[in-house]
Each structure stands twice: as C-alpha cells, then as structure tokens.
Amino acid sequence: MHEWLKNYQTLEDEIAEMYFNIDRNKNELRRWLSGDLSKVKLTSESHGSQLEEIIEAAEYELAYKMNDLEDMKKLINTFRGLDNKILYMKHVEGKRLINIADELGKSPNYIYNRHAQIMKMMEYAESVNG
Incomplete structure (x- = not known):
C-alpha cells in the first residue's frame, strides 16, 4: 500500500545525497585549484585530476533524478x-496536518488519526513483506 510514498522518499534521499556529494567534490576542487592543495602535483590517475569530470557526471545524473522527482x-x-491526498500533502508538499485538515474541510483530529492509521498500515505491510 502506498508504495509510491516509499519510492518518492527514496528518490528525495538520493537527490539530497547527490547534492551533498557534489558540494563536497566542488569544495575539494577549490582546494586543488586555489587552496592548500594548489601546489601539489597531480597525476592523470589521481582523484583530484578527475574532479571536474566527476562533478559534471554527478550534475547530469542529478538533473535526471530531479526530472524523475517532478x-x-x-x-x-x-x-x-x-x-493519497493526506500523504501527498504531508510528505510531498510538506504541509502540517492541521493545514491539511483545513484545506480538505475535515477536523484536525480526523486528519491526525487518519494519517496515524495510514502510517501504521504502511509499517505493518513493510514488516510483513520486509
């Protein structure tokens, strides 16, 4: 049930990790170009000499993942x-349950309880299929 939520969250996590790795590689590249490592001689096989290509490939892959997310x-x-509306609004749009209740014309308690039930069902399904 709601496998899409798991897939969506996995894709979001992958994108966040890619942003982190790209930033880390860009920081390292700056060190090689104008920082403390700028006077160190690189070989063609070294990681530092391949950073520009690594960053470019990662940014290309990131663009595909961002398109997949959209x-x-x-x-x-x-x-x-x-x-599905509750899960989408909560986990994709990042809305608070009280705001979801207002938008859907339901009581906050109903939406809170319904979300808790959905999450319990998903946890149970995952533990059974696990």
Missing part, C-alpha cells in the same frame, strides 16, 4: 482518495 509528483497528484 514526474513522480505529477503522477502522485493524479491519485484519488483521501488517504
């Missing part, structure tokens, strides 16, 4: 049913 958002947004 496509996934569009797909998820077409799903019907209150449970």
Whole structure:
C-alpha cells in the first residue's frame, strides 16, 4: 500500500545525497585549484585530476533524478482518495496536518488519526513483506 510514498522518499534521499556529494567534490576542487592543495602535483590517475569530470557526471545524473522527482509528483497528484491526498500533502508538499485538515474541510483530529492509521498500515505491510 502506498508504495509510491516509499519510492518518492527514496528518490528525495538520493537527490539530497547527490547534492551533498557534489558540494563536497566542488569544495575539494577549490582546494586543488586555489587552496592548500594548489601546489601539489597531480597525476592523470589521481582523484583530484578527475574532479571536474566527476562533478559534471554527478550534475547530469542529478538533473535526471530531479526530472524523475517532478514526474513522480505529477503522477502522485493524479491519485484519488483521501488517504493519497493526506500523504501527498504531508510528505510531498510538506504541509502540517492541521493545514491539511483545513484545506480538505475535515477536523484536525480526523486528519491526525487518519494519517496515524495510514502510517501504521504502511509499517505493518513493510514488516510483513520486509
């Protein structure tokens, strides 16, 4: 149930990790170009000499993942049913449950309890299929 949420969160995590790695590689490249490592001689096989290519490839891959994330958002947004709306608004749009309740015209307690039930069902399904 709601496998899309797991896939979405996995893709978000991958993107966050890619941003981190790209930033780390850019920082290292700056060290090689104008920082404390600028006077160290590089060989063609060394990691430092390949950083520009590594960054370029990572940014290319990141662009694909960002496109996948946007496509996934569009797909998820077409799903019907209150449970999908609650999960989309909470976990994709990052809204608070009280705001979701207001937007959907439901009581905050109902939305809070429904979200808790959905999450318990998902945890149970994962533990069974695990």
